[in-house]
Amino acid sequence: MTKHFINLDDLANDDLQQIIDQAIALKKQHKAGEISNALKNKTLAMIFDKSSTRTRVSFETGMTQLGGHALFLSDKDIQLGRGEPITDSAVVISSMVDCIMLRVSSHADINTFADYSSVPIINALSDESHPCQLLADMMTYQEHNGSIKGKIVAWIGDGNN
Numbered sequence: 001m002t003k004h005f006i007n008l009d010d011l012a013n014d015d016l017q018q019i020i021d022q023a024i025a026l027k028k029q030h031k032a033g034e035i036s037n038a039l040k041n042k043t044l045a046m047i048f049d050k051s052s053t054r055t056r057v058s059f060e061t062g063m064t065q066l067g068g069h070a071l072f073l074s075d076k077d078i079q080l081g082r083g084e085p086i087t088d089s090a091v092v093i094s095s096m097v098d099c100i101m102l103r104v105s106s107h108a109d110i111n112t113f114a115d116y117s118s119v120p121i122i123n124a125l126s127d128e129s130h131p132c133q134l135l136a137d138m139m140t141y142q143e144h145n146g147s148i149k150g151k152i153v154a155w156i157g158d159g160n161n
Helices: 013-031 053-063 088-093 109-118 131-145
Strands: 043-048 069-074 099-103 121-125
Touching: 013 069, 013 131, 043 053, 053 121, 088 099, 088 109, 099 109, 109 121, 121 131
Parallel strands: 043 069, 043 099, 099 121
Antiparallel strands: none
């Protein structure tokens, strides 16, 4: 069964911590000039129907730094923007890439993609959740303050981000 990252609670706390620890280690390696090929020959399709400078740059940069390739697709670049059923797009695109990231207006679109995709789906923002941002915030907290476990955190800012 394909593992997706649609909501933060899709992963167990231990898995989230492992991802954060690995991300911190990769960040340190990169700063030290070490080259990683963890995603060599892997392609990430990035589907945006909501634009975002930071999301696009961070995903493209991350894929490049890990030896992979990121493919940017806006709703103007793919058939979704011309009325192709989401189910068809999910089947076709997932047959050509290793992972699909979506930044969309409708959370239902992410769930549909996940139902029909043969590769992992990453939610880079929907109208219901933004798990990558939460994970990045947890990583930043840990880098500056140690473990977030057991802490109470107040969110101040855009509730849809």
